[in-house]
Amino acid sequence: MKKKTLRDWIVEYRKNKEVMSDFIVEYVEKEKNELGQWDEIRYIRTQDKALNQIMKRIEARYCYRNAIDKKDMNEYFLNALYEIFEKVDIKRSPSEIISWAGEKMNFVVIEHIRTQYD
Numbered sequence: 001m002k003k004k005t006l007r008d009w010i011v012e013y014r015k016n017k018e019v020m021s022d023f024i025v026e027y028v029e030k031e032k033n034e035l036g037q038w039d040e041i042r043y044i045r046t047q048d049k050a051l052n053q054i055m056k057r058i059e060a061r062y063c064y065r066n067a068i069d070k071k072d073m074n075e076y077f078l079n080a081l082y083e084i085f086e087k088v089d090i091k092r093s094p095s096e097i098i099s100w101a102g103e104k105m106n107f108v109v110i111e112h113i114r115t116q117y118d
Contacts, residue, residue, distance in 0.1 A: 005094040006048045006101060013085050023047050024081065043074050046081070054102040058109055069112065080108035 004012075012019045025045050030038045045052050055077055062068045086102045092100070 004047065005097075007090060007092075007094040007097045009048065009089055010085050010097070011090055014090070020082075024078075029104065043069060043070070044077060048098075051101060051105075054098075054105060058106055062109060062113065064082045068102055072112075072116075073109065076109045076112045077105065079112070080105040083108060 009019065009023050013023070023046055025047065026042050027040055027045060028040045031041050033039050045055070058077075059070065059073055063070050063073050084104050087104075088097055088100060090097070
């Protein structure tokens, strides 16, 4: 079975919006809160390996260096994903789409950060 590209997922999404629930995968991490108790926090990844790598690079750049909360970053990623799925030109090749999606995701995160600190 051929692995789906981001482009394939987007084409499916435009036919049936419920595909997004299959594309986005939640995982749970346990983190200590201020009271020393363990909380289960849900984060997202996607079914697309290249997009996950982009998300990890963005997290590394902004979460760890600038102390932006990972939960906030998760929200920014969700916003970016929906924006990507709605606005991308599906006539482009899969590699062009993933490249554009990476730029878009980075831009959305930067805009959220900028508005947060303004």
